[in-house]
Amino acid sequence: MNRMLLIAFREFLENVRTKGFWFGILMMPIVLVLVGVVPIIVENTRVAKNYAVIDETGVVLDAVKQELSVRDFRHLLTDFTKGEEDMLPAFLAVFFPEIRALDEEDQENIVDYLFNDGKLDDNLTRRLTNQLTRHRSAIIDWWANLSDEERSQLSGSISANYFRLVDVTNLEQLKEMIESEALFAYFIIGRKVVEDGSGTKYVSNNLTDRDLEIWFGELVSQYVRDQRLSQSDVDADIADWINEAVSFEGVTLGKDGETEEVDSTDIARQWAPVVFVYFLWISVMINTQMLITNTIEEKSNKLVEVLLSSVSAISLMGGKIIGIAGTGLTIITAWLIMALAFFIGLPMAAGIELPIDLSSVMADPWFLGSFVMYFLLGYLFYAALLVGLGSLCNNLKEAQNLIMPVQLIQMVPIFLMIPIGRDPNGSLAQVLSYVPPLTPFVMMNRAAGPPSTEEYVVTTILLIVSIIVAFWLAAKVFRVGILMTGKPPGAAEIFRLLRAPVTRRVTSP
């Protein structure tokens, strides 16, 4: 055992000195930065899609524009972009912060007052009521005269960020614009759209991206529905009542059986294991690859025989596996520390409160514990298989062919990540938990469920037994393979090695 640890320690030191090790450690901050920064870049560089409308009715488009203007104004109040206060006119800037501070219902009341001739509620402050009454028409004018460009700067939610109406109605010209990609699509609203919905068209060269079609279609549908209701003499309030959709409030069962409201932190918690699985997979891949490379390097460097004159083949194999496990644990510990620093330390230091309580998700001892345990078990399982096969090869190219089947199995968890994350206790997830090569990944994937204690116990026992069997088989191959030269043996020969009785017990010196 002592000698095994000597081998392990040397292996560890050697790996820590490699570029691969530092690349492995630094990958985490790089991924974190990418995850944090890339969506912002994508958001900032998105180009709004241009569209045009030929309105044969002559009324629908105006109504849609009006509705859109109101919706956008609502976004102005709810999602105002920080730092753009300078763009507000002076009269509005004075009391705008007060409006921003109101709850959604009061804001809706103000929108209703400004655009639908509604009445202001009594619960608004006197000052605010006065300001609004005094500046009502100025606000409406200011808003109506803003360009799309100006509007889009005021809030990220305003529609001009995504879609912009181009004032062209000439068919020939529209076709040309679509050809030259100056226009994403144009709509034709048929004359009898309210009567029977006929004559509507959506023309575009890109029919896979349906965002614009769905968005504009919904706006027109709403107008058409309102028209039909009013033509049928249905009272406006009744129409609203009929139109009102039922929305279910997301609730989850707490530990004590009481229901709790679902918030974004719960959703983050639900999906956190997927992130853990991803890193679990990467770390198992990196470390088993390292093990194979080192084994073959030692063999091709002709060091094996010298080593075997001092230690048994089993000690050598065990030492290598332990040494690289140590390397792997160092990498994932560094990752966890960096991730915790990034999600907890950084916001704390900067005094920012994250919209989602990631710290509790990240630092969840259940997740962290599962991560470390399944890293070790998963690594050991694949390490045994790959070190056995690797010992038969004289160079990496030979190894690539021989370990291909194992690597194909290693790929499976990546494809399972999302389906299992969506349904962590579904039958697919449950069944695959009992397949030892997949157990570490699938069980990590399900950690938010979490699986029942029985499942943890049974799958872990199954996995540990498989690891023991894998080691036993690997040892049989390794002690012969590591001294083998020439072409690596085929499947039949490997099978013969596995069946061959062990000539003599090997005791570690």
Add this chain to the structure above:
Amino acid sequence: MNSIELTSVNKFFGEHHAVSDMSFEVPEGAVYGFLGPNGAGKTSTIRMIMSILYPDSGTLKVLGDDQPERVKDRLGYLPEEKGLYKKMKVKEIITYFGTLKGMSRRDAAAEADKLLVRFGLEDAASKRCEEMSKGMGQKVQIISTLIHDPALVILDEPFSGLDPINVELVRDIILDLKHDGKTVIFSTHIMEQAEQICDSILLINKGVKLLDGKVAEVKGQFSSTLLVDYDGDPANLNRPGIVRVNNMGNSAELSVEEGADTQALLRELMDAVKLNSFTLKEPSLHEIFVRTVGESDT
């Protein structure tokens, strides 16, 4: 007392009978040569002594222990194919091999310093192995083999691929070890070296022992040879009473039949060719090797 005793040892690799019914003894303090052509089973035998392979049958005693893996720490082994960790520093790797043989780090480091000085490598101690010349690398490998002061040292083809200076170096190391009372086994297929250095030899071919024993005794088992320098037709060297002619152009080694009259042979040869010199001597190991292996092959 014997350092090594093999009794009826067999080793198979699949269908291949690599070592067959092998029995021999290596006396303590001897310099012992394993001789035989390539693929004779020398390395397999050595690996069994080192407990790298295990015999399929037979018994094997090393340093008096019939469980050879228990005495691994007292053996030093330099395989034919040997390497170093390229990224490790010279002293670091020597110390590492010392600890693998059960030395404490401190003892191993101290011993490494001593040996580096003895081999003139003290300045290279903190160099990486990849920066070393081939000769220096070989010295490092030998130091790694000797760091734990083994009682039995096994060198597999230690001279192969060495330049004359390093051949001398290795030979001197072997003689030093002998002087210190260590047992040294080395394998080779270069007979001249074996003849110079060995006390005893083992000759094997195709996994089978052909002969073994003290060099003088082995030679005694064979009839003498005639060394002649001559001018003339080499065909004329073939006389009755001569078993084999090893013609080298201007000279030849003639194996004489047992009990033949060498004086009569001399007279006959003088008539057949122009003789410049004539020496009657015991056969060289090379001659014995070629004769014995040749016979066993047919």
